[in-house]
Amino acid sequence: MTPQKQSQMTNEILQGNLVKLMFKLSIPGILGMLLLGLNNFTDILFAGQLIGKTAVAGISLALPLTNILTGFALLVGVGSASVLSRAIGSGDIKTQSKIFGNLIVMSLVISFFITIISYSFGEELITFMGGTGEVASAGAQYFKTYMLGSVFFILAVASSQIIKSEGRIRLATIFAGIFVIVNLILDFIFISVFHWGIQGVALATVIARVVFSIVILTYFISGKSSIPVNPKNFVLAVDLLPAILSVGISALLTQVMGLIQSFVVFKSISHYGTQNDIAFFGATVTLTSLAYIPSNGFTQALQPVIGINYGAKNYDRLKKAYLTFLNGGITVLTLFWLPLQLSPNTFLSWLLPEAAFTSNDFLNFRILCLLIPIMPLVFLGATLFQSLGKGKIVTIIILLKSLFLFIPIVLIFSKLMAITGIYYGILMTDILVIFIALILILIEFEHLTKMQLKA
Numbered sequence: 001m002t003p004q005k006q007s008q009m010t011n012e013i014l015q016g017n018l019v020k021l022m023f024k025l026s027i028p029g030i031l032g033m034l035l036l037g038l039n040n041f042t043d044i045l046f047a048g049q050l051i052g053k054t055a056v057a058g059i060s061l062a063l064p065l066t067n068i069l070t071g072f073a074l075l076v077g078v079g080s081a082s083v084l085s086r087a088i089g090s091g092d093i094k095t096q097s098k099i100f101g102n103l104i105v106m107s108l109v110i111s112f113f114i115t116i117i118s119y120s121f122g123e124e125l126i127t128f129m130g131g132t133g134e135v136a137s138a139g140a141q142y143f144k145t146y147m148l149g150s151v152f153f154i155l156a157v158a159s160s161q162i163i164k165s166e167g168r169i170r171l172a173t174i175f176a177g178i179f180v181i182v183n184l185i186l187d188f189i190f191i192s193v194f195h196w197g198i199q200g201v202a203l204a205t206v207i208a209r210v211v212f213s214i215v216i217l218t219y220f221i222s223g224k225s226s227i228p229v230n231p232k233n234f235v236l237a238v239d240l241l242p243a244i245l246s247v248g249i250s251a252l253l254t255q256v257m258g259l260i261q262s263f264v265v266f267k268s269i270s271h272y273g274t275q276n277d278i279a280f281f282g283a284t285v286t287l288t289s290l291a292y293i294p295s296n297g298f299t300q301a302l303q304p305v306i307g308i309n310y311g312a313k314n315y316d317r318l319k320k321a322y323l324t325f326l327n328g329g330i331t332v333l334t335l336f337w338l339p340l341q342l343s344p345n346t347f348l349s350w351l352l353p354e355a356a357f358t359s360n361d362f363l364n365f366r367i368l369c370l371l372i373p374i375m376p377l378v379f380l381g382a383t384l385f386q387s388l389g390k391g392k393i394v395t396i397i398i399l400l401k402s403l404f405l406f407i408p409i410v411l412i413f414s415k416l417m418a419i420t421g422i423y424y425g426i427l428m429t430d431i432l433v434i435f436i437a438l439i440l441i442l443i444e445f446e447h448l449t450k451m452q453l454k455a
Contacts (some may be wrong), residue, residue, distance in 0.1 A: 008165040013308045018324045025169050030297030032173035036181045044286050046187045053279050055198045058138030060282025061129045064262035066146055071255025073154040076106045077161030079248025082386055085165045085304045089311020100220055103158055107138040111151035120146035130270040142202045149206030156213040166226050167304045169247050175215050183208035247386045250394035257402035264407050270416040283351040284365050291336040295376045298329040299383040304389035315452040317330045319445055322384055329376030337372040371430050381437045390441035405429045
């Protein structure tokens with residue numbers, strides 16, 4: 001992006017019509033997140049249609065573990081994007097010039113250790129999640145192969161966050177589209193032609209990530225990015241680490257706590273149910289995650305708007321931007337939520353074509369989907385605090401939710417109501433988190449109002 005184009009985008013974020021800006025940034029953001037979300041969906045879809053229920057259960061156990069990799073990628077990417085967007089808003093060129101080189105070094109170091117640990121202990125980790133027999137074997141094959149591409153995953157995801165923080169969400173969507181297309185083609189070839197089974201599903205994702213990271217790195221190295229990129233600056237920027245980590249750790253903890261929550265759920269399902277219940281929960285989570293993707297698109301679009309306006313001290317506009325994007329997110333998610341509530345059998349049959357669903361299965365599915373329309377309040381709230389550089393608030397919410405709400409509530413409900421209790425426990429936790437997030441956002445808005453008056 002040329003300096004003139006970046007200046008035009010920055011001015012639009014600072015002064016343009018917020019509704020038009022929301023559509024301009026959110027639509028490609030939603031498409032991009034849908035494309036990336038289709039990766040896990042197509043993996044399970046191919047596994048369910050062409051391999052079998054055991055493969056679906058194995059991937060369902062492995063995916064929460066792969067979220068740790070996502071967490072570290074977001075640690076680097078979200079933290080760097082928050083610092084960069086505020087630097088753009090305040091005109092801090094020195095900070096901008098350090099961002100990309102620091103991102104490269106952090107990604108390489110982190111991925112080195114993750115690859116060694118995950119490959120060495122893949123079987124133990126899947127067993128730890130509750131896998132046994134053929135399901136554990138399938139899950140370990142998928143997980144160990146998937147994690148071999150750790151370095152390309154972190155580089156691609158973290159760099160993509162930087163592109164979005166520039167306001168170039170449409171370009172990030174195009175890059176995501178390349179990844180998904182490559183993955184989809186390779187899934188079909190590796191499973192239907194080469195018959196590599198579940199390992200082929202994981203290998204397709206790894207190769208697609210390689211292509212994804214090469215395309216993104218070429219964008220930066222070729223000088224098309226608005227931020228300065230110089231190989232001489234490919235060093236660890238120690239002075240930026242506190243600001244990056246204070247925000248990025250909250251993104252990492254989201255994934256880590258998600259893994260802990262998945263561990264509690266799968267252990268509970270293994271205790272009260274069967275391998276079929278594991279496959280059903282995996283399919284349910286996959287579909288609900290797909291419905292949440294538009295909300296993630298809104299959060300990606302909101303981040304540069306919040307960060308740049310905060311850097312420019314436009315606090316009133318910042319609040320209006322949050323509310324505008326929140327209304328848009330609730331509207332879009334409601335449109336995704338209605339079909340899931342009205343016809344769960346249609347969507348579940350895509351992933352588990354041979355399963356015979358009961359009325360209790362449909363009840364559990366609807367319970368897990370119930371709060372989808374209002375969850376943007378929480379997701380966009382997290383983006384608000386991260387973009388302001390207040391990742392500690394997000395960290396507190398995450399720890400409170402996982403350790404003090406989710407785990408005890410799910411364990412108590414599952415003891416009282418078995419499998420259905422797990423779903424009710426998740427629902428109750430989300431209700432409490434929504435109220436907590438609402439209170440904290442209102443407090444932050446009051447603080448921003450005082451800052452605007454001082455300014």
